[in-house]
Amino acid sequence: MKRILVTGAGGQIGSWLVPELREIYGASKVLATDLRHPKAELVDAGPFQLVDATNPKAVGQAAMRHGADTIFHLAAILSAVGERDPRVAWHVNMTSLEAALEVAREQKCALFVPSSIGAFGSSTPKDPTPQDTVMRPETMYGITKLAGELLCDYYHAHFGVDTRGIRFPGIVSYGAPPGGGTTDWAVDIFHKAVRHGRYTCFLRGDSQVDFMYMPDAVSAAIQLMEADAARLVHRNAFNVTAMQLTPEKLAAEIRKHVPGFAISYEVDPVRQAIADSWPRRIDDSAARAEWGWKPVYDAAAMTTDMLGHVRTA
Ligand code: NAD
Ligand code: SER
Numbered sequence: 001m002k003r004i005l006v007t008g009a010g011g012q013i014g015s016w017l018v019p020e021l022r023e024i025y026g027a028s029k030v031l032a033t034d035l036r037h038p039k040a041e042l043v044d045a046g047p048f049q050l051v052d053a054t055n056p057k058a059v060g061q062a063a064m065r066h067g068a069d070t071i072f073h074l075a076a077i078l079s080a081v082g083e084r085d086p087r088v089a090w091h092v093n094m095t096s097l098e099a100a101l102e103v104a105r106e107q108k109c110a111l112f113v114p115s116s117i118g119a120f121g122s123s124t125p126k127d128p129t130p131q132d133t134v135m136r137p138e139t140m141y142g143i144t145k146l147a148g149e150l151l152c153d154y155y156h157a158h159f160g161v162d163t164r165g166i167r168f169p170g171i172v173s174y175g176a177p178p179g180g181g182t183t184d185w186a187v188d189i190f191h192k193a194v195r196h197g198r199y200t201c202f203l204r205g206d207s208q209v210d211f212m213y214m215p216d217a218v219s220a221a222i223q224l225m226e227a228d229a230a231r232l233v234h235r236n237a238f239n240v241t242a243m244q245l246t247p248e249k250l251a252a253e254i255r256k257h258v259p260g261f262a263i264s265y266e267v268d269p270v271r272q273a274i275a276d277s278w279p280r281r282i283d284d285s286a287a288r289a290e291w292g293w294k295p296v297y298d299a300a301a302m303t304t305d306m307l308g309h310v311r312t313a
Helices: 014-025 040-044 056-066 079-084 086-107 140-159 185-196 214-226 247-255 269-277 285-291 299-312
Strands: 004-007 030-034 048-050 070-073 110-112 166-168 170-172 198-201 209-213 243-245 262-265
Touching (some): 014 070, 070 086, 079 140, 086 110, 166 214, 170 214, 209 214, 243 247, 243 299, 247 262, 247 299
Parallel strands (some): 004 030, 004 070, 070 110, 170 209
């Protein structure tokens, strides 16, 4: 990777990934793009351009002018927002992916496309969820993620595009807030714990899915894009996980630092149904074997670090 273009750069992942890419490859080498103006830090620290990722011409021109050889395509609508307006989710997620794939094909760029635990559905084995298994997602978000994985594999097989992807679990981070997913509770809980000492969760206390802390998510994306292609048996997309959380379990972890922290529940049936359809524990042995994936943060280390940052924000 020498010259990089990032779509959806102002979101939860992009606002962490772009600074890390700029640190590694040089600030001027990483062009951040988004539909909206992101925080000043991202714009001041390197090149930024407003680009609608669903517009293939705009993405193509931005990539051409920047001389991009690698694209991180992050622009998307997430699971909960996607269920509120499924047609918009289909349009944004699929049209932008097609644009990124075509630009990658025409301009010979490598392409990173995040998938999600949302690509699995109720009929998938839940614990553990194998790398290669039944995939019948029940949300529009999940349908776009699964279709995206297949399309990325197709472009690799038929056009030789170097497509690679990760099925991210829920991601916990401070800074830019999450963009409307089912796993957003695991970020919100830290802010409410610090500010109010209590949190009302929209999922049941025993709802378990996989998670990881943002520094591990960013390392994973970069490590996969730097991996030796000859070692990759899979491409789109790899299971990865760092921990399994439930609201009860994370609340207990937070209570070690915030004595008396209280959690209550007002279950949102839409998001609960989504969480119930996702894996409880995914098997990430393929990522470990093929490109050396290994997370740094477990629940305890992540909780300590998150609380430190949220308290000083
Ligand atoms: P986010 O919602 O925080 O950010 C998405 C960004 O895309 C936003 O800045 C938004 O302005 C931008 N965007 C939306 N439509 C656009 C368009 N038409 N053109 C250009 N930009 C547009 O999402 P995120 O959490 O940063 O997720 C990035 C990717 O990672 C997505 O593909 C998402 O599905 C995937 N992912 C995220 C998580 C997670 O927990 N955050 C987990 C699994 C997968
Ligand atoms: N965090 C994402 C969501 O909840 C998972 O892809 O939508």
